[in-house]
Amino acid sequence: MNHETPLSPLPLHLLSALRCRVLTARQLRQHGVPAAELTERCRPGGGWQQLLPGVYLLHPGPPTSEERLHAVLLYAAHRGPGVPRQPDPSGDTPQAMITGLAALTLHGFSESPPLLALERIEVLVARTRRLRSTGFARVVRAAELPVAREVTGVPTAPVPRALADAVAGLGDAAAVRRLLTESVRDGHCEAPAVVRELSRARLLSRPHVVDAVDTLLAEGRALAEQRLYAMVRAHDLPDPLWNVELRLPGGPHLGGVDAFWPEHGVALEIDTRAPRPEEDPPHSAFDHKREHLERLGIAVVRCLPRTLREAPEQQAAVVRTALMAAPDRRPTAYVVALPR
Template identity: 65%
Template sequence: MTHNTPLSPRPLHDLADVRRRVVRTAQLRAQGLTPADITTRCRPGGPWQQLLPGVHLLHPGPPTSEERLHAVLLYAAREATPGVPAQPGPSHPGPSHSGPSHSGPSHPGASNAPRHVYADAVITGLAALTLHGFTATPPLPSLDHIDVLVPRLRRLRTTGCARVIRTAALPAPETVTGLPVAPVPRALADAVADLADADAVRHLLTEAVRAGHCDPASVVRELTRAKLLNRPHVVDAVDSLIAEGRSLAEDRLYAMVSAYGLPDPVWNVGLRLPGGPHLGGLDAYWPDQAVAIELDTRAPRQTEDTQWSEYARKREHLERLGITVVHITPRKLRDAMEQQAAIVRTALMASADRDPAAYVVVLPR
């Protein structure tokens, strides 16, 4: 038998499933192939190639982006216990039984067991952002490496196109094109950790918020966890991100008042007592009902306890004066606008049952 002798009557180009084109050495061994057989087929000019240690591509020529992604996951994923087939998870269902069955010998990459679950391996970084649909990231074929998260105690090394990032706790992955992919905030943090270009960092963070992938608070939380806020170019990008988030939140607040028929407030004002101190700024205020809205667009940094205390003191002071303050976050405006409108409407209606508020001077901010 030569290395060109087919192992199955089914030609390779008929196998559309990438999991049959990218396989582990163990899968080939399970089909009866010896290490010498595998080595022979992976020689230059042969029909197969080794993409990563223990991971083979069952056709010649460059791998596709999809094949590279699956190869990295196969390399990094924890193998199932011998004799126990991997169980399909909610994002990786088992093979469909609606199609025709095939009898006889199977292709080396095929298996009658449920599809492999990529346990303890999650795509992150720029590759993950591209999969999430970012336009500021390079296309997958141009990436020299693909970042993959694994538990800290896994004994894996970065090699080939797989760059291993160890973490104390894997994030709950999102399923994108059938692959386990880190949520956008975590993928951003892992990508930013490797970027020194201030413009590139700013573009990524801005797109994350502007395109609705996530809110600024979740991004800054991940950057804080990754200890990246000691880098000046990241801090500058975060300041731009917070400004972008506030602008979007204000637009959504205007839209909420209009869409749900709330009475028009006065926008972006400051309050003070007659002849007294300034009471603070508000994003919206209904003077007749003494109801105010304050958007919380603070960056959730560990050092901002003082700022939160100032927010709380201002709110308590206004409420002692009889002013109801509705505290709204950008995420609530994005994900539950109708609910927030109902809260504001209830506060406006309840004003008739409250004692009159203290007289305050309303100033433009």
């Protein structure tokens, strides 16, 4: 058989057997449905309906949540003016992905509404796309698309990006705070990643978002501290002094650290910073403090909340290595550790 031979159109009566009965006009033509018949079937009593421009539902009655998601993705991926004919050669990123509240619901957020309760479903596309919001499809543009996650087979924006797109459309301070807090409390992502996306979206000028971010960062730090305590216990590390302020005797404060092993000259700090694009990383406050302490012979271990959550054994190994290397370092200057 010649592989170039076109397949026969799918018989019309078999379209009803499709699991997701949402197709574009182009797909229907490929199944042998001419434009005139499509128009006739979408008339009152015809059994089909147009959900979005060029996207059709092959049964009467309201669409399911799955059908609405599928319709929005088909609408956004439909080739039109400004859309390249060939897909991205890398094949890693789809042309469109669900974002905003719908994406958060797919990710399992309890504070986001059920899919059927959403008047609009947000879809993320490249900024170069010439595509309009219409019906229940709201188009959101990005200069660079993130790597989508497949959630129940649906290409979905990662949680930090979905949160930023959701927050952009919310004026309810309590709702924003609940969503941001849940993202960290339930382990969907880390606070710095969320703040980074909110900053990129220029949402940190909104007072109710700033207030929610303060709550988010406090929640993220509390969780990271709990995981740090658990890591020290679970991996049989020596008990440190917890949450202390270091200073030279009769001299200036050196800064606070989350854990300090004075016998070994090792300090640990959980780095919960939310980096800003304009920040110069080598000259951050964290690096200044680390350099100052290391000049005094104190090794500083930087600890990321994500590592504590995803790889505590890896973080424990870093701390243990620093403790074991104490005899090889020059003597530590005498410092005073005060509760903070």
